[in-house]
Amino acid sequence: MIWLRSLLFAGAFYLLSALVAVGLSPMLLGPREPLMAVLRAWSRMVTWLLRVICNVRVEVRGLENLPAGPAVIAPKHQCMFDIFGSLGFLPDGCFVLKKELLGIPFFGWWALRTGMIVVDREGHSTALRKLVTDARNRLGETRQLVIFPEGTRREPGEAGVYKPGIAALYRELNLPVVPLALNTGVHWAPRGITMRPGVIVFEFLPAIPPGLKRAEFMRELEARIEPACQRLLEAGL
Numbered sequence: 001m002i003w004l005r006s007l008l009f010a011g012a013f014y015l016l017s018a019l020v021a022v023g024l025s026p027m028l029l030g031p032r033e034p035l036m037a038v039l040r041a042w043s044r045m046v047t048w049l050l051r052v053i054c055n056v057r058v059e060v061r062g063l064e065n066l067p068a069g070p071a072v073i074a075p076k077h078q079c080m081f082d083i084f085g086s087l088g089f090l091p092d093g094c095f096v097l098k099k100e101l102l103g104i105p106f107f108g109w110w111a112l113r114t115g116m117i118v119v120d121r122e123g124h125s126t127a128l129r130k131l132v133t134d135a136r137n138r139l140g141e142t143r144q145l146v147i148f149p150e151g152t153r154r155e156p157g158e159a160g161v162y163k164p165g166i167a168a169l170y171r172e173l174n175l176p177v178v179p180l181a182l183n184t185g186v187h188w189a190p191r192g193i194t195m196r197p198g199v200i201v202f203e204f205l206p207a208i209p210p211g212l213k214r215a216e217f218m219r220e221l222e223a224r225i226e227p228a229c230q231r232l233l234e235a236g237l
Contacts (some may be wrong), residue, residue: 002197005053009054013046017046020042028109054187057198065207073144073178074225076180077151079190085202099118117135117145128164132168135173162222174211176208178207181224181229182203183237
């Protein structure tokens with residue numbers, strides 16, 4: 001039954017996404033705020049489809065750890081739903097995306113028009129400087145900046161290498177960083193369309209205050225995210 005439900009969900013997901021991305025594309029000529037409202041509504045519809053078709057519920061924990069204003073959020077990255085799901089509960093999420101994603105038809109246009117930050121991972125120091133500049137601009141709009149410290153998806157339970165982008169933002173922006181633990185990859189396959197029933201959890205952890213040395217910050221970030229994710233996996237939700 002899992003494969004059948006997964007197939008039905010995939011069909012509904014891609015149909016819904018096409019209707020939103022293509023059907024509402026004239027809105028791309030307008031201001032950013034209504035576009036973000038569309039993305040939040042789309043995210044909530046995807047979450048509803050997950051529950052109804054695949055028996056996958058979504059639970060958000062630790063919202064008291066999320067600052068009311070501008071924030072830097074550092075989630076574990078296990079699957080596409082890390083982005084799709086977060087859009088539904090963040091007030092004004094701004095994601096750091098790799099440049100290659102702009103090549104996806106319509107997705108790239110929506111990403112640019114909603115002010116997502118695009119990074120050329122081959123740009124090295126130039127890319128880091130641009131990341132910091134763009135981040136300052138977005139946080140001036142009181143948005144929540146979301147950057148995946150590992151830079152790419154990992155299988156549940158797999159620890160990756162934490163990249164320098166998050167350290168640069170922590171140092172230059174002088175803001176707390178809120179780690180975000182999750183277990184999304186258990187229920188939404190990191191690759192492919194398999195959806196397994198259960199509970200997807202997004203758990204905001206206590207913020208790391210500014211002022212730590214780079215190496216100390218990176219150790220602290222990993223020491224908070226990885227065990228919290230492992231606890232979610234061991235809970236067998």
